[in-house]
Amino acid sequence: MDYELKGRTALVTGASAGIGAGIARLLADQGVRVAATARRVERIAPHANLTALAGDVTAVADLERLAREATAALGPVDILVNCAGGSRPTTVDADEAFWEEAMALNFTSARRLSIALLPAMRQRRWGRIVNITGTMEPRGLNAAVAAKAALHLWAKGLACDVAADGVTVNSIQPGRINSEQILEKLHPTEESRRAFIERNIPAGHFGEPADVAHLVAFLASSAAGYITGTVIPVDGGMRNFAH
């Protein structure tokens, strides 16, 4: 499928594993010149259209540097995909440092990177920001869920403010997508995966990073210019948990 993105530039965070790696690869395959970022930069799969940049998105100095280095390597960034993140299940007595890290990773990093790249998008009157978020229906306390909820509403507000400048801002809620965190931490055994799928996923299986990546590519395309401020699940029908 051709999303007519050839010649565009993109910055994708969380590109060393799982969903972010799938998004970086699909965009690069589409002819987008991609700055792919993560801490474990050595795990970012090489590609002719891909520049790997190392950085920790919870560190403000790293975020500013990543925005600068991506722009220096590619020119102005057309498409920002905020994918770095991770689940943070917790208890009522978790300390402040735990919450601050969870918010920094799953909310503040996306907000700061968007702010750093927005002026160039607005100036050129074209831009795409896509956040990879998550469920709004927690099964227990999870600091990442609170952070992703903040990201949804921040993105909706921002979408209103920049729509007339040709910039769209959307969020995608993965249900259960095969990735490092899902396979190694959340559902480490085949038995636990099968039990979860039977109870919760009408499609009968976990999704693949490409299932999310294709929606990112569409939202990044010119055809999706009138779609903004949305929160879209990619979840095989696991809708009860993805509002």
Ligand SMILES: NC(=O)c1ccc[n+]([C@@H]2O[C@H](COP(=O)([O-])OP(=O)(O)OC[C@H]3O[C@@H](n4cnc5c(N)ncnc54)[C@H](OP(=O)(O)O)[C@@H]3O)[C@@H](O)[C@H]2O)c1
């Ligand atoms: N997979 C799912 O079913 C699912 C469900 C709901 C939401 N999500 C969301 O989708 C996104 C991707 O999830 P995933 O399952 O693909 O996760 P994953 O396999 O664990 O990959 C996470 C990515 O984020 C990067 N990352 C984590 N902490 C970082 C930090 N401090 N600085 C820079 N990069 C960091 C990791 O790179 P390094 O470790 O190399 O830095 C890695 O590339 C996350 O935001 C997650 O919350 C996923």
